[in-house]
Amino acid sequence: MAQGSGRKPLVADKRYSAGGRKAPARKPARKKKPKGKGLFGFLFGGGKKQKPQPTRRKTSTAKPAARKTAPRKSVKRKPKGFFGHFHAAFFGLIRWIFGLFWLVTWRVGMVVGLLVGLAVGYQYLRLPELETLLDGRARGSVTMLDRNSEVFAWRGDQFGGVVTTQTVSPHLKNAIVATEDKRFFGHFGISPRGVASAVRINLREGRGPLSGHGGSTITQQTAKLLCLGVVYDADVWGSEKAYEADCRQGSLWRKITEAIFAVAMEVKYSKDEILTIYMNRAFLGAGARGFEAASQRYFGKSAAEVNPAEAAMLAGLLKAPTRYAPTNNLQRSQDRAQVIVGLMKDQGYLTAAQAQDARDNPAQLSEAAAARAGGYFADWVMDKIPSFFGDQTTEDVIIRTTLDQRLQTAAEEAMAYIFENKVRKGSKAQAAIVVMSADGAVRAMVGGRETRVSGVFNRASQARRQTGSAFKPFVYATALELGYSPLDTVLDAEYCLDIAGSGQWCPKNYTHKFYGEVTLARALRDSLNIPAVKISEAVGRDLVRRVAGEFGLTSELADGPALALGASESTLIEMTGAYAGILNGGSSVTPYGLVELQLMGDDEPMIGISGGMGERVIQASAAQQLTWMMEKVVSEGTGARAQLQGWQVAGKTGTTQAARDAWFVGFTAEYVAGVWMGYDDNTPLSGVTGGGLPAEIWRETMIRVHYGLAPVALPMQAPTPIAVPQPNTDRRRRNSGNNVGQDIGQAVDGFLKELFGN
Structure with a gap:
């Protein structure tokens, strides 16, 4: 630079002057910002803050020398512009929103978690001991035995006794888990995967997210069976049906409460204990509560003895007990069982050979189960006993009856045969049959054309x-x-x-x-x-x-x-009983079906025989002469269609005005039987008299009733010629x-x- 310019020459700053004078202080270096963690790091990252590293001054033993320093070039930054500012502001806002969301969420999560924990703890403290949860029936049951002490009917909620995961057949335990909750032994009471899957299926099928498939675990289903700890109170609910309907409601709040209760159960009980409660309380159709009762009802054996096919059928009832009950539709129940067998095989509970054997040999009903619930006869007996021993009982009651299942089958087959072969198609005519012994013991009863029904109008005992x-x-x-x-x-x-x-x-x-x-x-x-x-x-x-x-x-x-x-007017059972009085020599008869009633576990009966022979009405000679006259009705008169080969038969036809009712009542030396035919609305019968179709129904019934019996002469007395x-x-x-x-x-x-x- 030229001299005389008035400026000092530019020289590099000396770190150390010759005279020991300190160099002017440098400005501290700008701290470097730590590298950003990004949005994920901002929201979820944490960790320790990085401490700023102190600036260390470099020391040198070299002698100071004049150094030229290149002039610092000033860097011009381009202005951000509108889009730059918008970009920065937008992502800043997003970071702020997510930060606020995270701040609120984890605090709310802590509060919710605390409340859930308290709720679980509360439910845990309310849960009783295991033994009190195994039989949850609000009322008792009635078991009916025939004259040979074989079970033929049940009423009420049947409980076969307590079973556990150790006492039932392993096939049954495996079938339940495979069908209802394959992750049962791995979750903590609820299954988020199961719930999500159920919601997806419900939405796909056009239903609400909580309608239809529930995704409930076995634990949640058990919680529902326990009604979340609410005990039935007749004064509050009015009926058991209303109580159970409330237990099954599917609101969102109910689902939340159910989940909390399920988690509490998982804390209180072991997995095997929860499964034990479930197996004892589940309703399995036909009035059976628990798998022991269902096994006894459908197969006539203990739940400890069921094979894979039977276990699959029982487990299949859990989805829809009434629909899949084998007493309602055996084929449908067997088809459902085939699906369960496949699940058991896929989950390793059955080998391929066991699964194939179960498919080839599906479960079959026992004879008692095939007879269903006893039909009209059982209904009639239930109507004759006090309600506190019947449909309102809180105890388990055993009733011994007069029913003969062979004779009952005979009457049902005779009814079906006549209506199939002798009655025009589409006819709405009805009929009823009663078979009894001479002392009034009812052996068979059919109250209408539909023979395998219960709880319907009984034309044998109710129609006057x-x-x-x-x-x-x-x-x-x-x-x-x-x-x-x-x-x-x-x-x-x-x-x-x-x-x-x-x-x-x-x-x-x-x-x-x-x-x-x-x-x-x-x-x-x-x-x-x-x-x-x-x-x-x-x-x-x-x-x-x-x-x-x-x-x-x-x-x-x-x-x-x-x-x-x-x-x-009279009922068929009254008329049949009155004719029984003629057969027995002139003594009155009260038709009866109950022989003995006792509480389960008791040795002494509470009620004895409810009917039988009473006082004499006419002399034996008069009864025997009347029998002789009534034998002529069948052998020579209007009742000829009721004749039985090899047997003497006495009886009488009856046809009312305009043929609204047609009767035939008669007897052999062994049994008395009555048949009524007509329309429920009193429409006149077309071309039917007592000596026609009713006599033929009577004959078809008595042919079957007397099968294998040696003919016996009627107790009749021919009159002395005058x-x-x-x-x-x-x-x-x-x-x-x-x-x-x-x-x-x-x-x-x-x-x-x-x-x-x-």
Whole structure:
């Protein structure tokens, strides 16, 4: 640079001057910012802050020398511009939002976690000991045994006894886990994967996320079975159905509470204990609670004995107990079991050979299970016992009954045969059958065309219908008791009576013909109406009503002369019981089905036989003569279609006005059976009389009932031929027409004294 410019020459700063003078202080170096961690590091990273490293001054032993320092070039930064500022501001905002979100989330998470922990702890403290959770029924059960002490029906919630994971068949335990929760032994009570999968499936199928598939673990299902610890209270819920409906609700809050309860159970109980509770409380269709009850009900064996096919069928019931119950649809239940077998194989619980054997030999129902719930007979017995031992029982009750399952099957098959082969297609006509012994013990009962049902209208015991000519034997029973003979005659001719308030009434025969002077035996054989009315009027309607009532026809009987023609109503079981009184020699009968009722575990019965033979109504000789007359009805008269090869049969047809009801009731020396046929709405039958289809149903039933039995003669007595009486002597046995019964004198007085006392 030229001298004289007025400026000092530029020289490098000397770190050390010759004279020891300190160099001017340098500005401290700008601290380097640590490298950024990015968004993930900002949100989730932490760690220790990097300490700034102190600036170390370099020392040198070299002698100071003049050094030229290159002039520092000034770096011009380009202005960021609008987009640069926007970019920086945008990502800064994002970082701030995520930072705030993280700040709030982890704090809320801590609060929620604390609350969940407290909730789990609360539920944990409320959980009782294991033993109290195994039988969760709010009511007891009724088990019915037939006359051979074999189970044929159940009512209420059946509990077969406590089972554990150690006592049941390993196949059953494995089938349950494979079907309901394959991760059961690995999760902590809830399965997020299962819930997510269920939500995805529900949405894909067009349902709400919580509707349909629930993704519940076995632990959660057990929590639901326990109703989250809420115990049934009849005063609160009104009915067990309402209580269970509340337990099954699927709201979001309920799901959350259920999950908390499930986690508490996982803390309180072991996996095997949770599975034990589940196996004992699960409902498995047909009133079975728990796998022991279900195994006994469907297979007649313990849950410890079931094979892979049976285990798969039982486990398959968990999805929909009523739909897949083998008593409702065996094929559907077997198809479901095939799916379970496949799951067990895929998860290693069955070998390929075991799985194939289970597919080739599907589970089959036991005989008792195939009979379902006892049908009409079981319903009738339940109606006859006190409710606190029946449908409202809180105890487990055992009832021994009179049912003979062989005879029940006979009646059901006979009904099906006639309606399939003799009744026009599409007919809505109904029928009912009762079979009993002479002492009133009911052996079979069919209350309608649908035989494998329960809890429906029972036409055998509940339908009160006019009896028609099936009532006539009780008119003749009264006359025979008063001393009439089956060979006494009565004039079958036009006959009219004046009915107070109704005018003149003239009965007609079914054929609209008159047959002149006929014996009582022929009048009954051909079911003539005019002679029956004349005999009833001669012996007195009050006596006829009294005899019929004592034989068991307890319904209100008609007051007018139409009483003799069956204008009164009765049930089939009452009519059959009344005919049983004729067979047994003239003693009254109360039909019964209960032999003994006792509580499970007790040795002494609480209730004994509920019916049977009562007091004598007519003399044995009168009953035997009436049997002789009724045998003619079948062998020679209107009941010919009821004949049984090799057997003597006594019975009576009955057809009401306009053929709204058709009856045939009869007996052999072994059994009494009654058949009714008609429409539920009283529509007239088309071309049907008591001697037609009802007699054929009766015959088909009794053929099966008597199969394998040696014929036995009826206890009947043929009348002694009547000698021709001398003029002006006792005319009682030769009266006929309107004069019949005018001179019965002492016989009537004696009968009245016997019935009503002096």
